[in-house]
Amino acid sequence: MRALATIDRAALAHNLERVRALASGREVYAAIKADGYGHGAATVANALSGVDGFAVSSLDEAMQLRWSGLTQPIMMLSQPLDAGACALAAEHDVRPVIFDRTHLEALADHVGPALSVWIKLDSGMHRLGFAPDEAAAIEARLRDMRHVRRVGWLTHLGCADDPSSPMTKRQLAAFAHATAELDGQRSIANSAGVLAWPAAHADVVRPGIMLYGSSPMADASAADHDLRPVMHLSAPIISRRRVMAGEPIGYGATWRAPEDMEVGVIGIGYGDGYPRHAPSGTPVLVRGTRAALVGRVSMDMITVDLRSVPEACVGERVTLWGPGLPADEIAGAAGTIAYELFCRLTSRVSIEIV
Ligand SMILES: Cc1ncc(COP(=O)(O)O)c(C=O)c1O
Numbered sequence: 364m365r366a367l368a369t370i371d372r373a374a375l376a377h378n379l380e381r382v383r384a385l386a387s388g389r390e391v392y393a394a395i396k397a398d399g400y401g402h403g404a405a406t407v408a409n410a411l412s413g414v415d416g417f418a419v420s421s422l423d424e425a426m427q428l429r430w431s432g433l434t435q436p437i438m439m440l441s442q443p444l445d446a447g448a449c450a451l452a453a454e455h456d457v458r459p460v461i462f463d464r465t466h467l468e469a470l471a472d473h474v475g476p477a478l479s480v481w482i483k484l485d486s487g488m489h490r491l492g493f494a495p496d497e498a499a500a501i502e503a504r505l506r507d508m509r510h511v512r513r514v515g516w517l518t519h520l521g522c523a524d525d526p527s528s529p530m531t532k533r534q535l536a537a538f539a540h541a542t543a544e545l546d547g548q549r550s551i552a553n554s555a556g557v558l559a560w561p562a563a564h565a566d567v568v569r570p571g572i573m574l575y576g577s578s579p580m581a582d583a584s585a586a587d588h589d590l591r592p593v594m595h596l597s598a599p600i601i602s603r604r605r606v607m608a609g610e611p612i613g614y615g616a617t618w619r620a621p622e623d624m625e626v627g628v629i630g631i632g633y634g635d636g637y638p639r640h641a642p643s644g645t646p647v648l649v650r651g652t653r654a655a656l657v658g659r660v661s662m663d664m665i666t667v668d669l670r671s672v673p674e675a676c677v678g679e680r681v682t683l684w685g686p687g688l689p690a691d692e693i694a695g696a697a698g699t700i701a702y703e704l705f706c707r708l709t710s711r712v713s714i715e716i717v
Pocket residue numbers: 394418440519552553554555569570571572573579
């Protein structure tokens with residue numbers, strides 16, 4: 364077997380407990396869009412079956428959860444709404460977040476089973492949502508729609524990963540002011556909001572990345588927050604070779620052996636989703652010891668300096684990220700974030716659930 368992502372359900376359950384401890388008494392909607400951040404949406408949803416709801420991006424993602432037998436409310440974050448989407452969402456109790464005037468037209472035409480909606484306000488991130496001063500007018504329009512039910516108010520934080528950001532305070536104040544006189548639940552916090560901004564916990568929290576065991580925070584690791592990695596990505600050593608001092612390794616000859624040395628060739632590359640921009644020096648765990656990636660990442664392979672683990676053999680598996688080697692660290696080396704590493708694993712990677 365080549366690259367393998369092992370998904371640890373107990374780690375998911377542990378991370379959910381961390382959310383519950385931090386945001387005690389609040390409803391938890393687990394963000395499992397993009398196929399559960401690359402971990403398998405149904406697997407994650409089943410392992411987190413104690414949550415109060417799920418947050419997904421689209422109707423397709425929501426329907427996959429319904430087909431997998433999940434019955435909790437589903438918040439649908441960024442689906443364009445037309446008559447067909449409204450009808451299907453209402454039939455399956457999928458609750459769209461409305462954030463654009465076109466949604467109001469589609470909702471006004473909706474007949475049939477009542478459709479529950481969240482209203483998104485743009486408190487300062489300026490991506491999606493109605494202006495805060497439109498909140499009362501939107502609510503009044505929805506009140507006239509017989510087949511639409513309003514669940515509550517939602518906003519999203521743009522800088523919650525920075526505990527010193529003045530923007531988060533401004534966003535919280537703008538949202539509180541806009542919704543002060545309005546009924547319904549409130550939902551603000553993503554993972555960073557759960558971890559660093561108790562004032563953002565409101566009624567419903569929407570954590571994603573922390574459930575998968577990564578830290579969204581600029582200044583703290585997952586371990587600092589007692590989060591456990593859910594994904595263990597491993598791949599086998601497919602060859603071992605001796606490279607002589609001064610000889611190059613891989614495409615572009617970007618790295619040369621400083622001395623005669625053993626190099627392991629690992630069966631994973633960017634064709635599997637390992638980041639092509641991971642530079643020489645990026646750590647790989649071999650027998651629990653850190654070894655350094657050397658040379659460029661190619662489609663099917665990477666090469667690793669085995670001087671720190673000379674006993675490593677062809678056939679044994681090494682860890683690309685997971686327990687002992689945080690995905691956040693690999694993402695940092697490759698100039699990206701763990702979210703992207705997880706989402707970009709390709710269908711070549713086998714999934715094993717433990
Ligand atoms: C609206 C919304 N809420 C919650 C989340 C979960 O965010 P995180 O994974 O940072 O916890 C996201 C993810 O992008 C989102 O877009």
